[in-house]
Amino acid sequence: MADDPDGRSTIGLRDAGPFPERIARRPGSPGHPPRRLPAGSRGRWSLLAAVAPCPVSLPPAVLPREIPTDTQTLADYLDTLLRPGDFRDYCANGLQVEGQRNIRTLVTGVTASLALIEAAVARGAQALLVHHGLFWRSAPGVLTGWRRRRLAAVLAAELNVFAYHLPLDAHPELGNNTQLGLRLGLARGGSLDAAGLVAVGELTEPMEARELAARVAQALGREPLLAGDPARVARRVAWCTGAGQSFIEQAVGRAEVFLTGEASEQTVHVAREGGITLLAAGHHATERYGVQALGEHLAARFGLEHVHVDIDNPV
Ligand SMILES: [Zn+2]
Secondary structure, eight states, rough: OSSOOOOOOOOOOOOOOOOOOEEEEOSTTTOOOOBOOOOOOSOOTTTTGOOOOOOOOSSSSSSOOTTTHHHHHHHHHHOOOOOOOGOOBBOEEEEEEEOSSESSSEEEEEEEOHHHHHHHHHHSSSSEEEEEOOTTSSSSSSHHHHHHHHHHHHTTTOOOEEEEEEEEHHOOOTTTTHHHHHHTTTTEESSSTTTSSSSSEEEEEEEHHHHHHHHHHHTTSSSSSSOOTTTTTEEEEEESSSSOOGGGGHHHTTTTTTSSOOOHHHHHHHHHHHEEEEOOOHHHHHHHHHHHHHHHHHHHHTTTTEEEEOOOOOO
């Protein structure tokens, strides 16, 4: 998540170097069984509903690659899957820029930066799917400088741009929180908020916060910032990817460790005085996985070629 995509605070994270680009296998190829998500309940999920299955039934790939997916079909499918209408967000979610009609190659990435747009164009993609899109409610209503260059590159290539912010953080299977938890061995047991933006789960084996920090460092390829007691024994962990530092207050008394992407100056004091250990593992680093999982899902469902491009960001 992001409070302000244009002005982020840094937390001095070590830059672990470029993250390898991942190229999803084509559906049906060995080792890539089509992802199937179960049918289930609809609507905004509550604490109990946070572990409810995905709202739509998602069959495996049914379209041969010779038949491209059209933009509107993909837009409708994504809106049904991610339900952006259930969220009050800082941006418009869904198809942000309409490009060419037929889509064969999909590039995914965290932020629709110029570097990512150019990478998508270089790979011959017809669609770009991101977590942080091009348009934010806090932005000035003008297109100059770097904003103009981003959009000019998109329009010149007739590139479709899809962006999902909070709906992608919260999705119970493909979302950033759930996908990060999977990489850290954190089984999601629910959420601390009604929108599902703050996940909570138990560690299979209790460990000191510093041991969990080492696990995070290994999984994400960079050292997290740790504030509070490093020797606190963690059983229950709350986490929120991206700029989730303000949610630490909801986690006080309900988890021993709070993991998020960014930290603010006051977050450290809340951790120290609230009896909870903070791990801030990087906004970008914690939000790499939802969009990858979603891209792989779409590739399997629609027979698309999917390429995930990681434009490294030390924040
Ligand atoms: Zn974010």
